[in-house]
Amino acid sequence: MEETGASAAGSFWTYTAGLGFAVLLTAASFIVAQTNLLWPPGVPAGLAVLAIAQMGVHLVFFLHIGTDSEQTNSVLALVFGVFIVALVVIGSLWIMDHLNANMVSPSAVMEMQH
Amino acid sequence: MSAQVGIADLAAPQVTADASGAGPAPVRIVVGYGFWIFLLSDIILFSALFATYAVLHGQTAGGPSSRDLFGLGNAGIETSCLLLSSYTCGLAVLALGRRRMSAFYWCCTLTFLLGATFLSLEVSEFAGLLARGAGPSRSAFLSAFFSLVGLHGAHVTVGLLWLIFTVAQTAHRGPLDFVRRRMLCFSLFWHALDIIWVALLTLVYLMGAR
Numbered sequence: 001m002e003e004t005g006a007s008a009a010g011s012f013w014t015y016t017a018g019l020g021f022a023v024l025l026t027a028a029s030f031i032v033a034q035t036n037l038l039w040p041p042g043v044p045a046g047l048a049v050l051a052i053a054q055m056g057v058h059l060v061f062f063l064h065i066g067t068d069s070e071q072t073n074s075v076l077a078l079v080f081g082v083f084i085v086a087l088v089v090i091g092s093l094w095i096m097d098h099l100n101a102n103m104v105s106p107s108a109v110m111e112m113q114h
Numbered sequence: 115m116s117a118q119v120g121i122a123d124l125a126a127p128q129v130t131a132d133a134s135g136a137g138p139a140p141v142r143i144v145v146g147y148g149f150w151i152f153l154l155s156d157i158i159l160f161s162a163l164f165a166t167y168a169v170l171h172g173q174t175a176g177g178p179s180s181r182d183l184f185g186l187g188n189a190g191i192e193t194s195c196l197l198l199s200s201y202t203c204g205l206a207v208l209a210l211g212r213r214r215m216s217a218f219y220w221c222c223t224l225t226f227l228l229g230a231t232f233l234s235l236e237v238s239e240f241a242g243l244l245a246r247g248a249g250p251s252r253s254a255f256l257s258a259f260f261s262l263v264g265l266h267g268a269h270v271t272v273g274l275l276w277l278i279f280t281v282a283q284t285a286h287r288g289p290l291d292f293v294r295r296r297m298l299c300f301s302l303f304w305h306a307l308d309i310i311w312v313a314l315l316t317l318v319y320l321m322g323a324r
Contacts, residue, residue, distance in 0.1 A: 092165035
């Protein structure tokens with residue numbers, strides 16, 4: 001059992017830098033959501049980019065996912081996890097969107113009955 | 115020595131090599147890796163509920179929509195609580211690694227108080243929605259909302275209980291290796307919950323309140 005020093009659990013400054021980045025990104029998200037700083041139809045995309053950036057900050061500064069050789073397995077597992085999450089979320093939205101587009105609306109059904 | 119130490123030590127020799135081929139990995143790496151796999155499976159569980167929420171977001175059945183229900187003030191305080199508690203949790207792990215016990219207990223207390231504040235804000239938000247007749251049975255949108263946010267809240271509740279248990283064990287047994295590994299796993303869990311909250315805040319509150 002080696003010593004959990006600065007390399008193993010990060011250092012005080014790693015966590016503090018992570019907190020600083022996270023606060024900046026969160027503040028940016030709230031500003032983007034509440035103002036028309038961004039082109040309004042682009043706001044959801046902007047928020048998604050900020051959220052993904054913040055998740056990256058959390059992974060690197062808080063969870064210490066990095067490029068050390070001892071973390072190769074963790075990074076591979078993370079990549080696979082992200083792949084499954086993307087399949088589930090994007091696949092569900094894609095399929096349900098097409099399903100909605102092909103559905104006959106209730107009002108149209110009422111008209112067909114007349 | 116407790117049974118967990120024995121199991122972890124037995125498990126170590128079976129791990130013949132990490133990807134670098136450098137030989138048996140230390141127990142801390144093996145434990146952290148196993149817990150990381152659990153966290154990823156937990157995130158996949160959440161992704162199913164995120165997809166459900168995104169699909170059902172517009173299905174309000176004539177009831178209130180996310181724009182009518184969600185304000186950003188409450189969500190902002192909740193976000194600050196969870197982020198700061200993630201930070202103090204990281205500092206607690208550092209303090210335990212350096213055997214600074216009073217700093218460890220202070221950081222754990224702050225982590226607990228911030229987490230409990232988050233939870234009480236969420237419970238009061240749920241109570242407010244129920245009082246307005248916007249409970250989970252009102253519409254598909256609200257069912258998805260309560261499932262998603264409620265599951266995150268349940269994780270936070272479990273985390274708080276786990277933190278109490280870990281601090282009590284540290285007080286009882288001292289900063290032994292297996293206690294430190296448990297604290298490391300708790301901190302990974304707590305940071306992962308914060309990552310899920312970032313996605314939740316963005317999808318449900320920031321995008322929903324517009």
